[in-house]
Amino acid sequence: MAESSSHVLIFPFPVQGHVKCMLQLAELLCLSGIPFLTFLNSDHNHRRLLLDSHFLASFPGFRFASLPDGLPPDHPRSGIRIFELFDSISAVTKPLFRDMLLCGRLNCDGRPPVNCIIADGIFMSFAIDVAEEVGIPLVSFRTFSASCFWTFLCIPRLIQAGDLPIRGDDDDMGRAVSSVPGMESFLRFCDLPSFCRAADPSDRALQIVATETHLTTRAHALILNTFDELEGSALSHIRRHIPNLYAVGPLGAFLHAKLPESSRRSSTSLWQEDRTCMAWLDARPPKSVVYVSFGSITVLTRDQLLEFWYGLVNSGKPFLWVDRPNSVAGEQQVPKELAAATRERGYVVGWAPQEEVLAHPAIGGFLTHSGWNSTLESLVAGVPMICWPYFGDQQMNSRFVGEVWKVGVDMKDCCDRVIVEKMIRDVMEVRREEVEKSAMQMAETARKAVAGGGSSRASLDRLVEDIKLMTGRRNATQ
Incomplete structure (x- = not known):
């Protein structure tokens, strides 16, 4: 045959x-x-x-x-x-x-x-x-x-x-x-x-x-x-x-x-996945953690890194951050207050098993570069997104997330600690019920698409x- x-x-x-x-x-x-x-x-x-x-x-x-x-x-x-x-x-x-x-x-x-x-x-x-x-x-x-x-x-x-x-x-x-x-x-x-x-x-x-x-x-x-x-x-x-x-x-x-x-x-990863983050998530309350990953190609400036970091810390939310090797241009000197806050309620890994992380009940939001893989994986997991698009198709994906599917917010062309903090709070507190409902509906639609x-x-x-x-x-x- x-x-x-x-x-x-x-x-x-x-x-x-x-x-x-x-x-x-x-x-x-x-x-x-x-x-x-x-x-x-x-x-x-x-x-x-x-x-x-x-x-x-x-x-x-x-x-x-x-x-x-x-x-x-x-x-x-x-x-x-x-x-x-x-x-x-x-x-x-x-x-x-x-x-x-x-x-x-x-x-x-x-x-x-x-x-x-x-x-x-x-x-x-x-x-x-x-x-x-x-x-x-x-x-x-x-x-x-x-x-x-x-x-x-x-x-x-x-x-x-x-x-x-x-x-x-x-x-x-x-x-x-x-x-x-x-x-x-x-x-x-x-x-x-x-x-x-x-x-x-x-x-x-x-x-x-x-x-x-x-x-x-x-x-x-x-x-x-x-x-x-x-x-x-x-x-x-x-x-x-x-x-x-x-x-x-x-x-x-x-x-x-x-x-x-x-x-x-x-495994489909070109980097070693640090699975210790799963045990860290197990100890966090449901929907309390912001997962942060800017994908495999994004390169942040030091100033951008600090704006995101201060915004995360100032939001008061626990966070799991993927700090990919060579993902930041230039020297990384971490201010003492950021290092102290990260030790208290943050966890940083070089690469994470992303689909498992997003499916974990402790995750309440995803600060993402809006790559298509990450967008789909977040939709499937029913996790609302805070979008900061970097390159290529990501500008469009973030618009669909915020305006069309209404499963998150779009922080396009802005990297400011005040805005980062505000948008995290919008997704995790102020608009939580609204975006969670849309995200869960989309997750169910995705599951039906691949079912018999x-x-x-x-x-x-x-x-x-x-x-x-x-x-x-x-x-x-x-």
């Missing part, structure tokens, strides 16, 4: 957020009966990834492979230098990826040839060129929200309408944007993805994002980590350009639904069947 020889290659852009959700997709496909799956990572991340023997033992048809990304080991691969990773992958990884597929290196040990590629849709469009050359169907996976993808697809329309580049003073950033269909009632210029803040429409970052998004329309299909009930309007608009669309999120909730309660999840008969479950079933059909068609032509 065709499905017995299905061999899927998954190829993420090599940063934590992208690797995490594409590993979740890999696990979900394995659980759904895809017999062979290869996860292609960069050498750099492959060495850092906590390769879980439990994962490998559970799915004997799964394996890791890697290629160099062309950057030295000490390159930060974060902040504004992320575009250096894009350039290096295009120059170094692309030809090696092509050679890997042509030489048959991935179909050793009795494995069938790769007959479907699922590649990251941002910064990785070269995979479409290679897939077309070697005759393997490619499905694009976008790790952003559907709403952000739709906005990226509208960049030419925004430029043509004169909305980009953004002109004017700070007050101008609050004006409504009318060139993104479906979002006219709430989208402001300050809510557009950070790339859209370029002063020149020929800005390289803006053009890269626009071009990469347009090239996605050449893929066989598109996968998004979202669900119809969350982003139905954006998904409807995208389907007019890419009819073969699978909304299969939230992936984390899907895996929880698929796996028995006693089954241990595999749900919209995401139906999309996953279609995706698996489509992969099997690709296998049959490819076998018939060989």
Whole structure:
């Protein structure tokens, strides 16, 4: 049968957020009966990834492979230098990826040839060129929200309408944007993805994002980590350009639904998770703790660090803070009063098991950078958010959290200790009942989407069947 020889290659852009959700997709496909799956990572991340023997033992048809990304080991691969990773992958990884597929290196040990590629849709469009050359169907996976993808697809329309580049003073950033269909009632210029803040429409970052998004329309299909009930309007608009669309999120909730309660999840982290924070949370009262994490790419200035820290301490709330290695630029000299307050009611770790943390009953709010993974994980856990977007799609995500889904507050473009304290108190005290109710309703909607008969479950079933059909068609032509 065709499905017995299905061999899927998954190829993420090599940063934590992208690797995490594409590993979740890999696990979900394995659980759904895809017999062979290869996860292609960069050498750099492959060495850092906590390769879980439990994962490998559970799915004997799964394996890791890697290629160099062309950057030295000490390159930060974060902040504004992320575009250096894009350039290096295009120059170094692309030809090696092509050679890997042509030489048959991935179909050793009795494995069938790769007959479907699922590649990251941002910064990785070269995979479409290679897939077309070697005759393997490619499905694009976008790790952003559907709403952000739709906005990226509208960049030419925004430029043509004169909305980009953004002109004017700070007050101008609050004006409504009318060139993104479906979002006219709430989208402001300050809510557009950070790339859209370029002063020149020929800005390289803006053009890269626009071009990469347009090239996605050449893929066989598109996968998004979202669900119809969350982003139905954006998904409807995208389907007019890419009819073969699978909304299969939230992936984390899907895996929880698929796996028995006693089954241990595999690690998807590039950093060692400090699980001592779970015991610390066990000793805190319900809904009392603010969880703080700015993700895997955000780099704070020392001044920003201090504003957040003072705001947290002044709020009087216990807090669990993820202080990722190299997440703050420059020297970190901690004022004595902050150090003392943190010892009293704070806990700091280098990296945390985030989904478990958010599901813990002690968590009452999430101070977040509004990355899409973190946003979905907070929605699934029913935890209200205090949003401080940093980069990329995060500006849009925070607007949806505060204005559309009403599951938190948006602190966009502001880093002031007084505002930090106020917004924490708003979520944890003043508006607690309101935002908690919305958050719990959204969590229930997400669970229904991945359950039997749900919209995401139906999309996953279609995706698996489509992969099997690709296998049959490819076998018939060989």
